[in-house]
Amino acid sequence: xxxxxxxxxxxxxxxxxxxxxxxGLSLIWGVMDVINLTHGAMIALGMFGMYLxxxxxxxNAYLLLAPMIAGGLILGVIxxxxxxxxxxxxxxxxxxxSTFAVNMMVIGIGxxxxxxSPYNVDFSVPGITVGEYTFTGNHMFAAxxxxxxxxxxEMFLRRTRTGKAIRAVADNRDAAELMGISSTRVxxxxxxxxxxxxxxxxxxxxxxxxxxxLSGAGYQLKSFVVTVLAxxxxxxxxxxxxxxxxxxxxxxxxxxxxxxxxxxxxxxFVLVLIVFPRGIFSRATA
Amino acid sequence: MSDVALELQNIESxxxxxxxxxxxxxxxxxxxxxxxxxxxxxxxxxxxxxxxxSVRPWSGRVLLNGEDVTKLPPHAKAGRGLVLVPEGRQxxxxxxxxxxxxxxxxxxxxxxxxxxxxxxxxxAFPRLQERSRQKSSTLSGGEQQMVALGRGLMQEPAVLMIDxxxxxxxPVLAQQLFLTLKTLKEQGITIVLxxxxxHLALAVSDYTYVLAEGRVPIEGESQKxxxxxxxxxxxxxx
Numbered sequence: 210x211x212x213x214x215x216x217x218x219x220x221x222x223x224x225x226x227x228x229x230x231x232x233g234l235s236l237i238w239g240v241m242d243v244i245n246l247t248h249g250a251m252i253a254l255g256m257f258g259m260y261l262x263x264x265x266x267x268x269n270a271y272l273l274l275a276p277m278i279a280g281g282l283i284l285g286v287i288x289x290x291x292x293x294x295x296x297x298x299x300x301x302x303x304x305x306x307s308t309f310a311v312n313m314m315v316i317g318i319g320x321x322x323x324x325x326s327p328y329n330v331d332f333s334v335p336g337i338t339v340g341e342y343t344f345t346g347n348h349m350f351a352a353x354x355x356x357x358x359x360x361x362x363e364m365f366l367r368r369t370r371t372g373k374a375i376r377a378v379a380d381n382r383d384a385a386e387l388m389g390i391s392s393t394r395v396x397x398x399x400x401x402x403x404x405x406x407x408x409x410x411x412x413x414x415x416x417x418x419x420x421x422x423l424s425g426a427g428y429q430l431k432s433f434v435v436t437v438l439a440x441x442x443x444x445x446x447x448x449x450x451x452x453x454x455x456x457x458x459x460x461x462x463x464x465x466x467x468x469x470x471x472x473x474x475x476x477x478f479v480l481v482l483i484v485f486p487r488g489i490f491s492r493a494t495a
Numbered sequence: 496m497s498d499v500a501l502e503l504q505n506i507e508s509x510x511x512x513x514x515x516x517x518x519x520x521x522x523x524x525x526x527x528x529x530x531x532x533x534x535x536x537x538x539x540x541x542x543x544x545x546x547x548x549s550v551r552p553w554s555g556r557v558l559l560n561g562e563d564v565t566k567l568p569p570h571a572k573a574g575r576g577l578v579l580v581p582e583g584r585q586x587x588x589x590x591x592x593x594x595x596x597x598x599x600x601x602x603x604x605x606x607x608x609x610x611x612x613x614x615x616x617x618x619a620f621p622r623l624q625e626r627s628r629q630k631s632s633t634l635s636g637g638e639q640q641m642v643a644l645g646r647g648l649m650q651e652p653a654v655l656m657i658d659x660x661x662x663x664x665x666p667v668l669a670q671q672l673f674l675t676l677k678t679l680k681e682q683g684i685t686i687v688l689x690x691x692x693x694h695l696a697l698a699v700s701d702y703t704y705v706l707a708e709g710r711v712p713i714e715g716e717s718q719k720x721x722x723x724x725x726x727x728x729x730x731x732x733x
Contacts, residue, residue: 370601373590377598380587383549387581388650389573389602 215342217459222344222352224455226413228448229355230428231435232362233406235447238436240379240399241297246308247288249429250315251404255281255411256420257323263330270332270416271350274409278358281408285401293400294393319422329419351413358409359448362402366444375399430471434478440488449490499561500525500685501546501577501654506555508545515541517709518555523654523687528680530688530696530717532730533706539689540582542706543656547579548572560653574602576653582662582689584643588632592623595631595642599649608651616645619675637668644672648679655679656687661695673699693730697721705730 230252237245258280262273292311296303334346366372377385378395386392411425435454439446457477458470481489501523509515515538523529531539544550546557548569557565559577567575587595596616600609617624620641626634631642640660647655660676661669673695680686690696696717697703703720705713713720720726 373594373598374601376590377587377601380589381585384581384585384587385598386549386569387547387573387579387585388598388646389570389605390598391568391570 212342213460213463215344216463217456218344219348220455220457220459220462221452222348222455223417224452224458225352225355225359225448226410226417226451227428227431227435227454228451229359229413230407230410231432231439231447231451232359232444233403233410234429234432235436235439235441236362236406236444237400237403238441239444240375241293241396242301243293243297243304243308243400244301245400245403246305246429247292247311247315247404248407248432249425249427250312250319251281251284251407251425252411252414252428253319253420253422253425254284254315255408255413256415256424257319257328257422258408259412259415260328260330263332270330270412271334271354274354274358274412277412278405278409281405282401284408285404286397288404289397289400294397297396316422323422325421325423327419327421330415332416347416351417354413355410356448358406359445362406363445371395371398427471431474434474437478438481438489440490443488443490446488446490498525499523500559501687502556502558503542503546504556504558506542506545506557507553508541508550508555509553510541510550514553515709516545519706519709519711521704521711521714523685524702525685526680526683527701528676528686528688528699529702529704530690530700531704531706532690532693532696534730535691537706538709539706540658543579543581543658543687543689546656547577549579573650574604576604576651578647578650578652578655580643580647580655580657580660582658584639586631586639586642586646588630590631591628592631592634592642593627595646596623596627596649599646600651602650605649605651609649612649612651616648619648619678620645637664640664640668640672644675652684654685654687656689658689660688660690661692669695697731 234245234248237243255277258277259270259273262276263270288311292307293304296307334350336343336345366376374390374395375398377390378392382392414420414428431454435447435451438450461473462470499522503519503521505518505520507514507516507518519542531542533539541550545552548567552565556563559575564572564575587598596613600606600612622638623641623645626638631639660672669692676686677699688696688700697720700717703715703717704711705726713726
């Protein structure tokens with residue numbers, strides 16, 4: 210019985226990283242109605258970015274999150290101007306295609322550089338042993354970092370002038386313009402933050418598991434599940450839903466083969482879409 | 496005569512292929528309350544939205560205190576003090592009343608006077624202070640209109656344009672908002688009012704433009720316009 214307990218704690222810790230990734234997807238959708246299909250590629254870039262940075266500096270990998278996030282913001286601004294600004298107000302298929310194109314380019318270049326063989330970040334923090342189970346330090350640090358970043362984002366959105374402008378644009382873009390808010394600049398900032406969150410979550414995952422340039426795809430799919438669980442455009446709900454998804458994975462993984470997990474997750478996805486079409490955290494308001 | 500605060504010169508505009516405004520020219524004098532009346536579909540809202548830049552003018556010029564601002568996007572015009580309280584209020588539904596008002600003070604122009612302006616808004620609408628922590632979507636229609644107007648005042652307007660102040664409000668509340676408008680005018684704020692209640696609009700305003708099919712066939716001091724036979728027949732039902 211304590212086996213499933215340990216597995217669930219593991220799931221909970223990993224789930225917070227899923228949640229962080231999904232926050233990025235959710236923020237971009239909520240603010241500009243763009244489904245960002247570069248998400249998985251950005252997660253993969255986060256993994257390889259962490260790999261390169263760690264090998265170059267050999268300092269504590271979790272301290273490297275700060276430069277990783279800064280890099281993610283810059284990358285986000287570049288992608289926004291290259292591929293997103295032109296399609297924001299166009300039919301949704303346009304932004305799907307343009308972000309998918311960026312995704313394919315990043316994956317293509319990444320495959321050329323690193324092939325599709327696995328890499329790993331050779332860094333570990335000592336764990337804690339309780340009875341016969343050891344909780345790895347990396348899992349705990351990754352979860353802690355994810356929650357910390359999520360809280361910082363929430364505070365940024367609630368307290369700062371720019372954060373409030375992002376919420377105003379998400380709520381009513383035309384009205385925000387009338388207030389003197391340059392909505393284009395706000396969209397750029399929101400997109401950059403969304404990309405930075407994807408990069409940060411990829412960086413965290415790279416300290417937990419081996420990865421390839423294609424690994425982002427699986428996390429992108431999990432992000433979709435989490436985002437739908439939480440209700441589109443609710444970043445903090447996405448963190449909670451991510452933790453729930455992780456818990457679910459932890460609870461079932463001792464009993465079934467790993468390859469069945471996506472089936473369960475997407476079964477849940479369909480079920481939620483049918484039963485709670487607006488997400489489990491949405492109240493039934495108009 | 497006081498200076499012209501806002502001027503539209505020969506503005507034409509519309510949506511897609513459909514032309515709505517066919518060359519309208521109007522002058523709003525500083526410190527006055529100017530009203531635009533007209534039937535539904537005459538182009539009143541389009542005139543305000545074109546002035547603001549939410550709808551692009553096809554030709555003509557918009558001057559704010561003598562400066563040509565025709566090509567500026569709405570946020571840049573707002574930053575210069577051209578303020579629109581839009582039709583249907585257009586609040587930020589997921590933000591609280593206080594946050595909605597705070598967004599009014601976003602621009603560099605309005606930020607230094609945020610505190611004084613907030614006091615002024617709460618003084619004019621004590622109800623908003625009581626509800627300051629409530630989400631704006633939970634307010635009644637009248638209260639939402641107060642937030643919209645208050646948010647406009649927070650913007651430190653050089654010219655305050657209001658689209659349909661009384662639409663959908665109970666008569667008592669509409670009266671109360673018109674009184675507030677009068678007070679604001681006495682405080683020296685330049686106001687442009689688009690209003691479907693022609694009686695009230697003519698009564699509170701200094702100058703009136705009548706808009707019909709995208710043109711301005713009649714203009715004049717409100718008292719005179721109110722006395723014109725064609726206006727009385729077409730818009731006042733007399």
